[in-house]
Amino acid sequence: MSTPLQKTAIAAAQAVNDLMRKGAVAVEPAPAAPAATPAMDVATDAPAMRKRSRVLIPALLVLAAGSLVLFGGKGGLISDFQYLQLSLILVYAIAVLGLNMLTGFNGQISLGHGAFFALGAYTAAVMIEHYNLNYLATLPAAAVFCFIAGYLFGLPALRLEGHYLALATFALATAVPQILKYKHIEGLTGGVQGINLIKPEAPFKLALSSDQWMYLVVLAMAALMFWLARNLLDSRPGRAIMAIRDQPLAALTMGINTAHYKATTFGISALFVGIAGALHAIIFEYVSPDSYAFSLSVAILVGAVVGGIASLPGALIGGAFVQVIDKYADAATKQLTAMVHLPIDLEPWTIYGILLITLVYVMPSGVAGGLAQLKAKWKRR
Amino acid sequence: MVASVHSSGRGRAVGSTLANVPGSPLLSVRNVTVRFGGIVALNGVSFDIAEGTIVGLIGPNGAGKTTLFNCLSRLYQPTEGDIKFQGRSILNAPSHAIAGIGMGRTFQNVALFDRMSVLDNVKVGCHSVSGAGFVRSALGIGTRAEEARIEARARELIAFMDLLPFQSMPAGPLPFPIRKRVELARALASGPQLLLLDEPAAGLNHSEVDTLKGQIKRVRDLQNVTVLLVEHHMSLVMSVSDKVVAIDFGKKLAEGTPAEVQRNPDVVRAYLGTEAHT
Numbered sequence: 001m002s003t004p005l006q007k008t009a010i011a012a013a014q015a016v017n018d019l020m021r022k023g024a025v026a027v028e029p030a031p032a033a034p035a036a037t038p039a040m041d042v043a044t045d046a047p048a049m050r051k052r053s054r055v056l057i058p059a060l061l062v063l064a065a066g067s068l069v070l071f072g073g074k075g076g077l078i079s080d081f082q083y084l085q086l087s088l089i090l091v092y093a094i095a096v097l098g099l100n101m102l103t104g105f106n107g108q109i110s111l112g113h114g115a116f117f118a119l120g121a122y123t124a125a126v127m128i129e130h131y132n133l134n135y136l137a138t139l140p141a142a143a144v145f146c147f148i149a150g151y152l153f154g155l156p157a158l159r160l161e162g163h164y165l166a167l168a169t170f171a172l173a174t175a176v177p178q179i180l181k182y183k184h185i186e187g188l189t190g191g192v193q194g195i196n197l198i199k200p201e202a203p204f205k206l207a208l209s210s211d212q213w214m215y216l217v218v219l220a221m222a223a224l225m226f227w228l229a230r231n232l233l234d235s236r237p238g239r240a241i242m243a244i245r246d247q248p249l250a251a252l253t254m255g256i257n258t259a260h261y262k263a264t265t266f267g268i269s270a271l272f273v274g275i276a277g278a279l280h281a282i283i284f285e286y287v288s289p290d291s292y293a294f295s296l297s298v299a300i301l302v303g304a305v306v307g308g309i310a311s312l313p314g315a316l317i318g319g320a321f322v323q324v325i326d327k328y329a330d331a332a333t334k335q336l337t338a339m340v341h342l343p344i345d346l347e348p349w350t351i352y353g354i355l356l357i358t359l360v361y362v363m364p365s366g367v368a369g370g371l372a373q374l375k376a377k378w379k380r381r
Numbered sequence: 382m383v384a385s386v387h388s389s390g391r392g393r394a395v396g397s398t399l400a401n402v403p404g405s406p407l408l409s410v411r412n413v414t415v416r417f418g419g420i421v422a423l424n425g426v427s428f429d430i431a432e433g434t435i436v437g438l439i440g441p442n443g444a445g446k447t448t449l450f451n452c453l454s455r456l457y458q459p460t461e462g463d464i465k466f467q468g469r470s471i472l473n474a475p476s477h478a479i480a481g482i483g484m485g486r487t488f489q490n491v492a493l494f495d496r497m498s499v500l501d502n503v504k505v506g507c508h509s510v511s512g513a514g515f516v517r518s519a520l521g522i523g524t525r526a527e528e529a530r531i532e533a534r535a536r537e538l539i540a541f542m543d544l545l546p547f548q549s550m551p552a553g554p555l556p557f558p559i560r561k562r563v564e565l566a567r568a569l570a571s572g573p574q575l576l577l578l579d580e581p582a583a584g585l586n587h588s589e590v591d592t593l594k595g596q597i598k599r600v601r602d603l604q605n606v607t608v609l610l611v612e613h614h615m616s617l618v619m620s621v622s623d624k625v626v627a628i629d630f631g632k633k634l635a636e637g638t639p640a641e642v643q644r645n646p647d648v649v650r651a652y653l654g655t656e657a658h659t
Contacts, residue, residue: 228519235518236511243494243505250492253454255480255509264515
C-alpha cells in the first residue's frame with residue numbers, strides 16, 4: 001500500500017466529511033427565493049421525478065438489455081470484453097450505491113467497504129467452489145452474511161463519528177485481506193492463491209456468450225438494487241435515515257431509535273456492497289486477498305464522491321468512474337507521456353489525480369449534483 | 382379501576398398501567414434536581430400542567446429552563462425527583478419513546494433536517510405514530526395506506542402553518558421565521574398531547590411575534606394540545622399563558638397567573654436585579 005494512496009484516502013475522507021456537514025445546499029449560497037435551490041432539485045422534486053423515472057428507467061433497461069440483440073452476437077459491435085466492462089461498471093455502481101446509503105444518506109463515513117466487497121466475493125466463491133452451489137444462489141447468501149457483518153460492525157461504530165469512524169473502518173479494510181490469508185482457513189479461502197471460478201454459461205441454450213449472459217444478470221441485479229434503494233429512501237425508514245444525518249438529536253425526539261437505525265443502515269449498506277462483491281467474483285472468475293486491498297475501499301468512496309454524495313443516479317456515474325478512470329488512468333498517463341514527449345516521466349496516477357482534483361473543484365456536489373446545477377441554471381434563462 | 386377519560390390512551394408508553402385520573406395534571410414535575418458535576422442546574426423544581434392549558438416557563442438566561450426541557454425529552458437524566466406524564470413516570474423510557482408517549486418539542490436553535498424538503502421534515506414528525514419497517518418499505522409491500530396517511534397528515538399541517546409555497550424546498554436555506562413554523566408543524570405531526578416549545582419567539586421581529594401568539598393559541602384550540610412554553614419574550618408569555626412558572630438559578634421563584642407572577646417581588650428582582658447591599 002503506497003503512501004500517496006493513504007493521502008488520497010484521508011483527503012477524500014475529509015472532503016466527504018465537509019460535504020456531509022455543509023450539505024449540497026451550502027456549496028452554493030443560494031438565495032432563498034423559490035426557484036433558486038439548484039443542487040437540491042434532484043432530491044426535492046420527488047413526485048415529478050418519480051413520474052418521469054417510471055417511464056425512463058424501464059425504457060433504459062429495455063434498451064440496455066436490447067443492446068444484446070442489436071450489437072451483440074458473434075462479430076457484433078460490442079465485444080465480450082466490452083460486455084465484461086459494462087458489467088463491472090454496474091457492479092461498482094451497486095457498491096457505490098451501498099456506500100452512498102451509509103455515507104450520503106445516513107452521514108456515516110466508511111473507508112472500509114472493500115472489506116464487505118471481499119466478504120461478498122468470498123462467500124460466493126467458497127459456496128460455488130466447496131459446496132457446488134448455483135452461482136445465483138450465492139447472491140442471497142452473500143447478502144445475508146454481509147448484512148449481519150455490517151450490522152455487527154455498525155453497533156460499536158455507533159460510538160464513533162467523523163474521523164474516528166473513518167479510522168475504524170480503515171482498520172477493517174486493511175485487516176480483511178490479511179484475515180483471508182490466515183493459515184487455518186486456507187482450506188476454505190485458498191490462502192494467498194485465492195479461488196479460481198468458471199464463468200457460468202447462458203442457460204436454456206440461449207445463443208449468448210458467458211459475458212453477454214452475465215451482463216444480463218448483473219443488469220437485472222443492478223436494476224433490483226437501485227429499485228430497492230429508491231423504495232427504501234422514499235419511505236418512513238428512509239426519511240429516518242436522512243433525518244439522523246441532518247439532526248441526530250431532533251431525530252431522536254421525533255421518536256427515531258437512532259442507534260437501531262444507524263446499525264441497520266450499516267448492515268444494509270454492507271449488503272449492497274456484498275452483492276456487488278459476489279457478482280464481481282462470478283464475472284471475474286477469480287478471488288484473491290490482494291484483489292480487495294485498501295485501494296478498493298478508497299475507489300468505492302471516491303466513486304461515491306465523484307458521482308455525487310446522496311444521489312442515486314450519481315452512484316451509476318460513480319460506478320463508471322471506478323471502473324473506467326480507475327483502471328485506465330495508469331495506461332492513459334503512459335500514453336500521454338509517450339504522445340507529448342514530455343521531458344519528465346509522469347507518475348502513473350497523474351491523470352487520475354488531476355481529474356479527481358478538477359472534478360472536486362468544479363463539481364463539489366459530484367457529477368450528479370453538478371449536472372443538476374447546470375440544468376437549473378439553464379432553466380432559469 | 383379508574384376509567385381513562387382525558388387521555389386518548391396511546392398505550393405504547395413504557396411504564397406502569399396506571400390510567401390518568403380525571404382532573405389530574407397531564408404533566409407533573411416533582412422535585413426535579415439536575416447536577417452537572419458540582420453545578421446545580423435545577424434544584425427541586427415542582428409544578429403541574431393541566432390538560433388544555435398553555436403554561437409559560439420564564440427565567441433569566443441560565444436559569445435552567447432548557448435543562449428542564451431536556452429532562453422532559455429524556456435527553457438529560459434528573460439526579461433526583463420524578464416526571465410524570467398522564468400519571469406515569471417517564472424516567473424509565475428511552476428518549477426515542479417520548480414522542481410515542483405523546484410529547485412533541487421544538488428546539489431553541491431550530492433543529493430541522495436541513496437537506497430534506499419541508500414536506501419530508503413534517504413527515505418525519507409522523508415517525509412515532511407509524512410503523513413501516515425496512516423490509517416492507519424496500520419491497521414496497523403494504524406500506525401504501527400508511528404512507529398515504531402520513532402524506533395527508535403532513536400536507537394538512539403544512540396548510541395549517543401556511544407553509545404551502547415552501548413544501549418542496551429544502552428546509553436548510555429557508556428564512557428563520559419560516560423554519561420555526563416548519564419545526565412547529567413537524568412537532569405537531571404525531572398529534573402530541575403536550576407540546577414543548579423552546580423559545581419560539583427568539584429571533585423573531587415584533588410583527589412575527591404577534592403572528593406567533595395567534596398561532597400558539599390556534600394550535601392549542603384546533604390541534605387539542607397542551608403547551609409548555611419556555612420564553613424570554615415577556616409580552617408573549619403574559620398574553621398567551623394560562624399559568625406562568627418562573628425559575629431562577631435552578632429554583633422555582635413563583636407560580637400562578639401571569640398577573641400574579643408579574644407582581645411577585647422575587648420575579649421582579651430576578652429580572653431587574655437587586656438594590657446594592659451596603
